[in-house]
Amino acid sequence: MPDKPLEIALNMTAEELYNANPEYKAFQEGDVQPMGVTFQGYDFPRYKKPTVIVSLE
Known part of the structure; x- marks a missing residue:
């Protein structure tokens, strides 16, 4: 597994996520x-x- 956390945002398309x-x-x-x-x-x-880990910024 990579050391970098998986970056996910609301309303993100699969292409943006990848x-x-x-x-x-x-x-x-x-x-x-x-x-x-x-x-x-x-x-x-x-x-x-x-x-x-959830970050509410």
């Missing part, structure tokens, strides 16, 4: 669904418990 986090490219995934819909996101290993 561009803001190039260190996480190995975890990017797309799942093609019927009717031309593709779900995009990250698939992280499940063996580590995640840590979340």
